[in-house]
Amino acid sequence: MLFADTLFHEIGHHLDATIGAPAPSGEAAAEQWSNRLSARYLRKRYWYLVPLLKVFGALLGGIVRRRVAGWKRENNAGGKTPNQPGPADR
Numbered sequence: 001m002l003f004a005d006t007l008f009h010e011i012g013h014h015l016d017a018t019i020g021a022p023a024p025s026g027e028a029a030a031e032q033w034s035n036r037l038s039a040r041y042l043r044k045r046y047w048y049l050v051p052l053l054k055v056f057g058a059l060l061g062g063i064v065r066r067r068v069a070g071w072k073r074e075n076n077a078g079g080k081t082p083n084q085p086g087p088a089d090r
C-alpha cells in the first residue's frame with residue numbers, strides 16, 4: 001500500500017494538471033486524488049469486505065457507542081449535564 005499511495009499521489013498530480021481537482025491545485029489536489037483513487041482501488045480489490053465491514057460495524061458500533069456513552073456519563077458525573085441521569089442516580 002505504501003507504493004500505491006505514492007503512485008496514486010503522482011497520478012493525482014497528472015489528473016490535477018489535465019482534468020482538475022475538487023481541492024486547490026498542487027499537493028492538496030494530488031492528495032485529494034490519491035484518496036479518491038485509493039478508496040476506489042480498495043473497493044474494487046476488497047469488495048467482499050464491504051458487506052462484512054457493514055455487519056461488523058452494525059454489531060460493534062452499538063457496543064462502542066454504548067461504551068462511549070457510559071464513559072461520557074462517568075466523566076460528566078460532576079454535573080455539567082444535570083438533566084441526564086448519571087450512574088449515581090440509579
Ligand SMILES: [Zn+2]
Nearest residue numbers: 009013027030
Ligand atoms: Zn506531490
